[in-house]
Amino acid sequence: MTISNALASINTPPFVGTTGALTLTIVPILEQAIIGSAIPFLGVQIMNLLFYMLNTLATSQSGRIDGIEQEQDVTTSKAVEAFRTGKRGRTLFMPQGWAFAIWGPIFSGELAMCTSTALFVKESMSVAPIIKEMSGGFIGSQIFQALWCASFRPSYTGRSMFVSSAMLSGVAYCLNRAHRAFVYAKTDAFTYCIHFLPISMHFAWATAATLVNLNGNVATISDDPKVIAWTGHLSAIGATALGVFITLSRTAPVYGGVIAWALLACSAGMNQRVSETTKEAILKPGVYGARTQKWLCAAGAAICSCASVVAAAKVFQD
Numbered sequence: 001m002t003i004s005n006a007l008a009s010i011n012t013p014p015f016v017g018t019t020g021a022l023t024l025t026i027v028p029i030l031e032q033a034i035i036g037s038a039i040p041f042l043g044v045q046i047m048n049l050l051f052y053m054l055n056t057l058a059t060s061q062s063g064r065i066d067g068i069e070q071e072q073d074v075t076t077s078k079a080v081e082a083f084r085t086g087k088r089g090r091t092l093f094m095p096q097g098w099a100f101a102i103w104g105p106i107f108s109g110e111l112a113m114c115t116s117t118a119l120f121v122k123e124s125m126s127v128a129p130i131i132k133e134m135s136g137g138f139i140g141s142q143i144f145q146a147l148w149c150a151s152f153r154p155s156y157t158g159r160s161m162f163v164s165s166a167m168l169s170g171v172a173y174c175l176n177r178a179h180r181a182f183v184y185a186k187t188d189a190f191t192y193c194i195h196f197l198p199i200s201m202h203f204a205w206a207t208a209a210t211l212v213n214l215n216g217n218v219a220t221i222s223d224d225p226k227v228i229a230w231t232g233h234l235s236a237i238g239a240t241a242l243g244v245f246i247t248l249s250r251t252a253p254v255y256g257g258v259i260a261w262a263l264l265a266c267s268a269g270m271n272q273r274v275s276e277t278t279k280e281a282i283l284k285p286g287v288y289g290a291r292t293q294k295w296l297c298a299a300g301a302a303i304c305s306c307a308s309v310v311a312a313a314k315v316f317q318d
Contacts, residue, residue: 013160016151020163020170023143027174031136041123044135049114051142056107058146065152090286092232092270092293093215095208099265102205102258109198116194127195130185137178138199141206144170152213161217168210175203183250197254204258207242211235212266219286229289233296239263240300247307251315256308260301267297 033039039047117131148167156163182196218231239259247256273290282288 011150011153011155013151013156013163016147016167017163020144020147020167023140023147024170024173027136027140027177030139031133031177034132034135041128041132044132045118045121047139048135049118051139052110052114055142055145055149058149059107061149063153064149065154090228091212091215091219092229092286092289093212093235093266093297094269095212095262095265096268099262102201102261106198106202106205110202113195113198127187127191130182130187131195134178134181134196134199137174137176137181140174141171141178141202144168144174158221161220162214165210165214165217168206168213172203172206172210175199175206179203179250179252179255183252200252200254201258204243204255205262208239208259208262211239212262223285225283225285225288228285229293232293233289236263236266236293236296236300240303243300243304244307247304247311251311253308253312253315256304256311260304260308263297263301263304267294267301270294270297 030039034044121128121131144167148164148171151160151164151167178199182199187196215228215231215235219228222228240263243256243259243263246252247259270290270293273287274294
């Protein structure tokens with residue numbers, strides 16, 4: 001039995017949901033165990049690297065919905081067709097493809113972080129306590145991301161589709177805990193870029209990705225254009241508010257910059273739909289509210305960019 005077959009045999013909504021709930025419970029306990037040195041620093045270093053590798057393995061498995069267009073063996077699935085006509089065709093909160101290039105620096109940055117921590121950081125170094133404090137959240141995020149990879153599949157239909165949204169929100173929740181652990185720490189630029197920048201980027205992108213996933217699921221199961229539109233509108237407003245709040249309250253310019261990137265990509269995603277809209281189609285699902293969505297996302301991107309600039313200026317002043 002291959003790894004893919006073994007994983008597929010246990011990949012069910014109850015299993016993934018239960019595992020996510022257990023992870024949510026364990027993360028605070030794990031954090032305390034690491035901070036209190038119940039788990040030795042060497043163990044923390046190894047765990048960070050191993051759970052990163054687990055996430056990488058999960059990400060590499062075929063069959064996820066976002067890889068469907070490259071997989072010819074599933075093109076006849078009704079769930080796939082629902083994805084193509086629903087998620088890609090009707091959601092109002094979908095970034096242009098170029099936005100997803102951010103996964104490159106996130107994954108490579110987290111690999112560099114895990115590797116450098118394992119090879120070069122000693123427990124006596126000043127950065128070690130910060131790494132210990134943020135490792136519980138980081139490990140939790142890797143588990144949740146692996147669970148998202150398991151649940152973002154055509155076999156998850158109906159309400160089960162929202163399991164993937166829950167798993168992405170788990171990623172954001174855990175990365176929020178990790179981000180909170182280091183954002184107030186005083187570190188030099190090199191240490192920040194190697195150990196903490198990838199997590200800041202991942203946290204912000206996971207926040208946006210949760211909303212993208214949620215909107216796609218709503219668009220797939222709902223035929224009400226107002227429901228689809230208002231889900232998109234509230235997501236744009238919510239992402240903007242969260243981006244400004246976290247960026248300014250934590251003096252975290254990277255977070256605001258990534259949220260701005262995501263919102264700009266979502267605004268660009270509406271360009272073709274708005275330009276091709278006819279009077280006859282304006283009330284159809286996925287078209288209704290598209291123009292408003294475009295400007296909400298554009299405005300949100302501008303607002304978050306300004307917040308990011310203000311936070312960056314404060315960082316340099318300090």
